[in-house]
Amino acid sequence: MDNFGRFQIYTNRRLIIVGIVVMLFLIFAVRLFYLQIMSDKYLKWAESNAIQSRTLYPSRGVIYDRKGNLLVYNRPSYDLMVITHDIQPFDTLDFCRTLGITIDDYKKRISVIKETKGYSRYVPQVFTTSQLSSNDYSVLQEKLYKFPGFYIRNRTTREYGCVNASNILGYTNQVSQKETEADNYYVPNDFIGKSGVERSYETALRGIKGVEKLYRDAHGRTKGKYADGKEDREPVSGKNITLSIDIGLQALGEKLLSNKPGSIVMIEPSTGEVLCLVTSPSFDPSLLNGKNLGANHAVLERNPQRPLFDRSIKGYYPPGSTFKPSQGLIFLQEGIIDRNKVYSCAVGYPYLGGHPACHVHGSPLSIIPALSTSCNAFFCWGLHEMLDYRSRYQSPQEGLTKWKNYMVAQGYGYPLGIDLPGEGRGFIPNSGYYDKVYKGRWNSSAIVAISIGQNEITATPLQICNLAATIANRGYYITPHIVHEIQDTPLDPQYTTKKPTGIDKDYYSIIVEGMRAAVQYGTCRAMSMYGIEVCGKTGTAQNPHGRDHSACMAFAPMNNPKVAIAVYVENGGFGAQVAVPIAKLMLEKYFYGNVLPGSKNLEILMQNWSTAANSPYYIKKKEDTSDDTTTD
16 A cells, blocks of 8 residues: 555544544533533532522411401421531530430431432431420520531411310311322421311411522531522411301300210301301310320320211211201292191101101191191101102102202202311212112102101201201302401302202292291290290201201291201200200300300200210100100
């Protein structure tokens, strides 16, 4: 090969090498451009080393009752934070003694922090598993300079101005992993509403977090505010909430239901605002707060009386005879009866061999005396005609579908939509349900007990009270709600919108007459009040597991009603025996501000009355052994 050939080969190799170098240069240049200009990954990494961001927590909104009584407020509390990168050798024994923990506890906690998902040694982590008290804070603050890497973060915790309404107020606790994944507002160890108003109105109550940015040198030491504090953001406090609850009524209701499971609900018919929502047994809301929350919750959870279960909105009960006004309205609307139509009840309902039996009253009778005496047979006859007379509907299935639609319009069978979590729906059967049970072959006699609120029918105390409010309004209700006002925020429109039942107003007037007669000379006589025209309806609901349940519902005054009430006492016996006296006391509190002097002995009796058979206040009468399970 001559010299020219060798030179040509050398030149080609040099060009290839130069090309490779240029290509590598371009690759590095493009990558550098991407990292510095297009991607902020390494910028964030660099900033995380140079800038420490500290979250500033807002004060949670406080909660008042309708009269301005402070129910839930905040007190200062403190988290001990740690940045593991900043930890330097210090007197660990002194640190542990100050916190009241062991060396092993310290090591375990640091180990848990380092194993946490998403852990970074530059990011602040919560060292304490529960918030520090003011005393702990004071002691630790004096020594904190000795423990590099640790600092205290200020926040608040909830305090309660009463021992009542735990089911309404709810409680806060640390977020779960699922909750942090669902909402990027939260990070591990944040607190969130877990039940009650605290949960329903979490986004209003929690406020907006702030941030403080601190500059650190190459050794990780804090040197002051980053950018002179220009990028800091102050937290925005949560919104205050005023409940519709009257805590005085709530407290009396809880006292009257002492020693017995049950519920009391009171609603303002014109607004749908809930005045009290009592569930029993209950508990002091402060038990689910602070360091002992977990232990106390476990104790309450194990309690066989289920104090954590809100019977007022979750309890499924047979409504018994409180159901009868809704049936009268359907029969009137469908033209099955009018105010003068009478049915004989001398032998009860004959298609079931005289059962369910009737009470001691005249026969035949019309709708108004049927309501006042709580006649079982009258309403059985009404359903019989509605389902079995082919001149009205082609089949019982068609009639029952019509019946159920009316019941749903009156607020049964589905959650009403109260602004509390976990509301139940109760149960109103449809024709498909009975077709499955009876293989398509059934008539009114197979299911007639639903007309008196028995068999498969279940409802929550809230639904029973809502029926009373609907009758008080003569044909509509507003979705019951627990919040009266949210600071600077309008209420959801559903809590101001009227929901008509589709039943004519004139028919409600007839039912009102019957419920007024029940108080004047019928089964609700014990609810009579001087100067107040109360309209009521008792209910004694069959209970296959023991003594019957005692129930009643009412509203007052008869014209321009101000309040509706439902009382339900598990295993309480006759409606007139327990539920009615409790309702009377609650109405006295509402209208007069206090239980009247003449009712003080009744108040003591009801407070001490117990459903436990071994209680000296257990009321057992001869009638308790009667086969008539719907006597009022």
